[in-house]
Amino acid sequence: MNNIEKKHRRTLWVMAAGLMICILASFTLGRYPVSIGELLGVLGAKLGLPVSSFWSASVETAVWNIRLPRVLLSVLVGACLASAGAAYQGVFQNPMASPDILGASAGAGFGAALAILLGASSVGITVGAFAASLATVALVFTVSRHARGDRVLGLVLAGIMVSSLFQSGTSFLKLVADPNNQLPQITYWLMGSLSGAKWGDILFVLPAMLFGLIPLLLLRWQLNVITMGDDEARAMGVNAPRIRFGIVVCSTLVTASAVSVSGMIGWVGLVIPHMMRRLVGSDYRFLMPASMLGGSLFLLVVDNVSRNVTTAGIPIGILTAFIGAPFFLWLIMGKVDHYEH
């Protein structure tokens, strides 16, 4: 292993440590003060350690029922969106690809709007969004199978078209929704937010997220080879279309799970992988874990800002766009090569 790889590995450990610190800090931040001691006590007790209670019941509620689900969700959603973005950029050989490229977000938005219109519960909305998201990407796949010419281009174009179709569908649902309570709920959902995170939501999406994240992590070397193009990949022993399909399925799974619990949180999937490329280079052996950690870290910090700095609790989707768009501009303007020797 050369020095650059050692440096990247160290960067990953530093990020992991930073994430742990950030997670602990997130519990103590908030309108209801919780000390580190109380936090560790509650968590220890919940994990079955013999800790006698020295905290109030409201501290326990704040830590276990409100902050923990929200922190967990920020971490998971951030990791999902950023890793899906990094994966799509690789398999489509397109640095501008983001997790919603195949319509996962548009489908989730439509599904959520429909569920709200039908008066579904919170978990019902999540399930509806998840199902619609997967169905949309499946539709995109079916359409692209009949496209002539370049398969990958056909897939991306089908994604854009079907997304647009479902966005129109969502607009129509907003039009017919009851303007006093359903319309605001739909609008708020579409903005993307982690407030109101519940254990039920997490338990619903967690298996799907892990089912996607783990293969993405394991396939990261193959992803490197796929970025060289299908012919070269094949000559090196990688069946690119097959691996690409697997990676797209995993990425779709994590995107659909993330979007269905958080709504549309834009920019994370595009900006974080590029930020990480600056930090650890393009090698997916480092880029994939770095994107997961970086996505978690970013979303956790932004969510803390969202719930602590702004009293109104600005939806996180708005904040990520406010931060993401200028940051991306800065990234493309200050273009510096990583391996400049």
Added chain:
Amino acid sequence: MSIEVRNLNFSYGYRQVLHDISFTANSGEFLSILGPNGVGKSTLFRCVLGLLSGYTGTVSVDGTDVRSFSVREMAKHIAYIPQSSHPIFNYSVSDIVLMGRTSGLSTFRSPKKQDVEICQWAMEKVGISHLALRCFHRLSGGEQQLVLIARALVQKAPVLMLDEPTANLDFGNQLRVLEQARSLAREGYTVIQTTHHPEQSYLFSDRILTIQDGRVLKEGTPEEVLTEETIRALYGVEVEVVSLYHDKARICIPAHITA
């Protein structure tokens, strides 16, 4: 290790591109495939590499039909060195070379220390060790070509196929890459290149296969193939072939100059 192509036919729709192509390349041999643009050289290459599958006839390595190989096994037998490579992302030279080890890894694994060592061996062999940490994008065409050769070597495949390896290179790098190809053949690799340079094929290769209109025009030693008649039939130009240094080199001079 020899590669044998027998009665290979290929059509794009109704248009037949390759007609009954047969040839053999043996271990230790450097074979050049010559022919004008659009006669099916690339198609032939893609069929042999398994990138196109709708052909009739057989391609076999040491008697085994390559159609029975998986993608991974294929890569262990035949390595491909493209004319150029344009990775969309910014990889270092050592990353690119390491990718050649993929056929030896199971799908969910990343390269290990021994793979890195094989890469160091290959980079040393083609003389690019000092470039290991450089960004691939920033290398010259000749250096990139050597990186792609190193990537093919770590595949440990006995057959190397180079697609117009000298097409984008300056004169010095053309010679360097061809020297490298020839010395690999001397070590026992089966080396096949497509090219547009009859004179260089004469200088460096052991045998020449010429293709015109999707058919084999002539195959043989450089001395047999590089003649005025073959050049005329192949490219439709009149040349005088001049022999130099006791026929160690032959150059083609356009007829209007010698007339």
